[in-house]
Amino acid sequence: MARSTINRSEPDEHGHWGEFGGRYVPETLVAPLEELTREFAHARDETDFWSELEQLRRDYCGRPTPLFHAQRLSAHAGGAQIFLKREDLAHTGSHKINNALGQVLLARRMGKRRIIAETGAGQHGVATATVCALFGLRCVVYMGAEDVRRQALNVFRMRSLGAEVMTVNSGTRTLKDAINEALRDWVTNVRDTYYLLGSALGPHPYPLMVREFQSVIGREAREQILAQNGKLPRALVACVGGGSNAIGLFHPFIGDEQVRCIGVEAGGRGEAAGEHAARFHSGLTSGGGRVGVLQGTKSYVLQDRHGQIANTHSISAGLDYAAVGPEHAYLRDAGRAEYICASDAEALEGFSLCTKLEGITPALESSHAILPALRLAKNLSSDDAIIMNLSGRGDKDVQLVADVDLTVEGDESHR
Numbered sequence: 001m002a003r004s005t006i007n008r009s010e011p012d013e014h015g016h017w018g019e020f021g022g023r024y025v026p027e028t029l030v031a032p033l034e035e036l037t038r039e040f041a042h043a044r045d046e047t048d049f050w051s052e053l054e055q056l057r058r059d060y061c062g063r064p065t066p067l068f069h070a071q072r073l074s075a076h077a078g079g080a081q082i083f084l085k086r087e088d089l090a091h092t093g094s095h096k097i098n099n100a101l102g103q104v105l106l107a108r109r110m111g112k113r114r115i116i117a118e119t120g121a122g123q124h125g126v127a128t129a130t131v132c133a134l135f136g137l138r139c140v141v142y143m144g145a146e147d148v149r150r151q152a153l154n155v156f157r158m159r160s161l162g163a164e165v166m167t168v169n170s171g172t173r174t175l176k177d178a179i180n181e182a183l184r185d186w187v188t189n190v191r192d193t194y195y196l197l198g199s200a201l202g203p204h205p206y207p208l209m210v211r212e213f214q215s216v217i218g219r220e221a222r223e224q225i226l227a228q229n230g231k232l233p234r235a236l237v238a239c240v241g242g243g244s245n246a247i248g249l250f251h252p253f254i255g256d257e258q259v260r261c262i263g264v265e266a267g268g269r270g271e272a273a274g275e276h277a278a279r280f281h282s283g284l285t286s287g288g289g290r291v292g293v294l295q296g297t298k299s300y301v302l303q304d305r306h307g308q309i310a311n312t313h314s315i316s317a318g319l320d321y322a323a324v325g326p327e328h329a330y331l332r333d334a335g336r337a338e339y340i341c342a343s344d345a346e347a348l349e350g351f352s353l354c355t356k357l358e359g360i361t362p363a364l365e366s367s368h369a370i371l372p373a374l375r376l377a378k379n380l381s382s383d384d385a386i387i388m389n390l391s392g393r394g395d396k397d398v399q400l401v402a403d404v405d406l407t408v409e410g411d412e413s414h415r
């Protein structure tokens, strides 16, 4: 693809990156989405908007987050220097706050007093409940019943922050059902309600807006690597659920064609349909990722032969979703970004390595990027650098990892 096309990272006015993205919604949501698009376009051009956001990023979120030279992980790989972008140190423990804060300022500009959100593992719900507490706004979070059960601690955190957590009992009772309910609520209450969507997904302008708010990750990382290492990195590595932390890191480097952008999807338990969430990798299997529409946007979607949304699995709830953000689909087809996957077992190994070698416990989502980063580093020289996005901290996952360890020990004792 021609250079000019690749560098054109703005979607067209209808939110299309090539054939991906757009706005596939019921008639009632067209006007609210147009209003949101206009409001975002205005805010984006105003220095006041960005200076308020800048101040909150600094004083409330603790930005800039550090870029940490992980020397023991680098030595373990035996090649390039590995740098970790420390989103785990951002307020509430992941990159999700970057987006929640940007969007809540937009909601305030629009005079909306009620905020709704969907959440899977609860990280986005916690970030949204947090910014609503900060500004004294009503907050309603939709969460699948299955996730409510699995993520009791985050449910408690949201309720402590003053949010109402609505349990969703339809479908598979997970994230996609929570999104459907949130969209339904929005249709009904659109006059006073703002829908704060959590990843680089959904109808236009969400994928663009979320990318803009998350790009702070890549802008900081670019400055930091130049200051610390004197040159651009050879590669960026980030896990990809909906794709917000990855696009946030990649975006400011898209024009630097020598920098490889590598996204890591959830390989789960294996290649069979329902066992993974690798939207870009399942041409091999029956439940393959193909171009389709899910929840308002066109992208790669895991689906069966009849176009029904396939079941997905990942050890990390944050990567467990059937579709991927449309800009990733575009960057992939344009050859500007590459997507690989890491299995549950590889994520657990990355989790353990990073914890033992660096004293940093990553979220299981982020842990998917660790072994791929080590393998990549191994084939590069020690003068080279790669940046891995440590999208969140792993405290929320310690219990799950402990349970898996026990199961493995149990298996061995039966042999």
Ligand SMILES: *Cc1c(COP(=O)(O)O)cnc(C)c1O
Pocket (backbone or CB within 6 Å): 094, 095, 096, 123, 124, 198, 199, 200, 239, 240, 241, 242, 243, 244, 245, 246, 318, 319, 363, 365, 366, 391, 392, 393
């Ligand atoms: C939600 C989450 C993810 C996945 O979401 P993206 O939109 O793909 O970034 C990754 N890491 C952490 C820590 C998360 O909370």
